[in-house]
Amino acid sequence: MKVLACYSMKGGVGKTATAVNVAWMAANAGMKTLLIDLDPQGASSYYFKVKPAKKDWSERFFKAYEHLLEHIKHSEFDGLDVIPAHLGFRQFDVLLDALGKRKSRLDNILKGLKDEYELVILDCPPTIGNLAESIFNASDYILAPVIPTTLSERTFDQLNAFFEEHDYPKQKLVPFFSMVQAQKALHRHTMETLRARSDRFLYSAIPFTSDIEKMGEHQTPVMLFAPNGKGAKAFATLWVELQPLLREFED
Ligand SMILES: Nc1ncnc2c1ncn2[C@@H]1O[C@H](COP(=O)(O)OP(=O)(O)O)[C@@H](O)[C@H]1O
Ligand SMILES: [Mg+2]
Numbered sequence: 001m002k003v004l005a006c007y008s009m010k011g012g013v014g015k016t017a018t019a020v021n022v023a024w025m026a027a028n029a030g031m032k033t034l035l036i037d038l039d040p041q042g043a044s045s046y047y048f049k050v051k052p053a054k055k056d057w058s059e060r061f062f063k064a065y066e067h068l069l070e071h072i073k074h075s076e077f078d079g080l081d082v083i084p085a086h087l088g089f090r091q092f093d094v095l096l097d098a099l100g101k102r103k104s105r106l107d108n109i110l111k112g113l114k115d116e117y118e119l120v121i122l123d124c125p126p127t128i129g130n131l132a133e134s135i136f137n138a139s140d141y142i143l144a145p146v147i148p149t150t151l152s153e154r155t156f157d158q159l160n161a162f163f164e165e166h167d168y169p170k171q172k173l174v175p176f177f178s179m180v181q182a183q184k185a186l187h188r189h190t191m192e193t194l195r196a197r198s199d200r201f202l203y204s205a206i207p208f209t210s211d212i213e214k215m216g217e218h219q220t221p222v223m224l225f226a227p228n229g230k231g232a233k234a235f236a237t238l239w240v241e242l243q244p245l246l247r248e249f250e251d
């Protein structure tokens with residue numbers, strides 16, 4: 001089982017769009033996939049039409065994987081399950097502090113799912129606290145969307161610095177450009193600079209396109225309502241590029 005986090009400490013960069021489309025493509029390719037929506041805003045749960053639990057169970061989330069099992073919902077797609085977010089998940093940073101072993105908790109919990117799923121995708125909230133550290137430990141790869149603008153470049157540098165300072169393996173970081181507007185000189189220039197500074201950026205980039213924006217309206221992955229659009233094609237290319245990562249270190 002591989003764990004793939006869609007993560008950035010910045011909001012509105014395309015984490016959820018990536019989590020939803022990659023989860024669908026994985027399931028469509030025959031991988032038994034679980035999407036865990038860790039963001040209390042619950043956007044990926046919404047895209048998959050999965051409702052949050054009535055009762056706040058956030059205090060039980062990190063205690064045993066059996067609690068996760070109770071909250072797994074089937075999506076309308078074969079091989080794709082979802083654990084929807086609850087607003088209570090906003091307390092995860094504080095809860096992890098109180099529970100102790102905050103860095104290894106998520107990793108330990110997810111191990112309980114390894115016979116059920118081939119791929120777990122974490123749709124992460126924009127945070128760099130205890131939850132983020134728990135995510136860095138639990139994930140095989142951290143897919144990090146980077147909008148090619150000055151502030152996003154800075155956020156990416158901060159993430160690299162954080163990994164260095166806290167001894168997280170940098171090879172887990174898989175950055176890619178998101179919401180790219182190639183007609184903008186700033187975007188082109190920032191992509192060039194960042195690619196020259198870091199060879200870890202994926203070749204694939206996701207363009208800024210109204211198809212992807214319309215996912216909210218359709219409440220479904222982009223390839224189901226605009227299969228020939230730029231968004232669907234870009235995510236399909238990203239998916240192909242992720243294949244070797246998902247095959248590496250086979251259990
Ligand atoms: N490539 C894209 N092109 C256009 N709009 C996008 C793209 N990716 C995401 N969006 C839109 O931008 C907003 C933020 O995207 P989202 O994936 O929710 O970001 P995050 O999860 O990082 O906060 C959403 O309204 C989404 O529909
Ligand atoms: Mg999101």
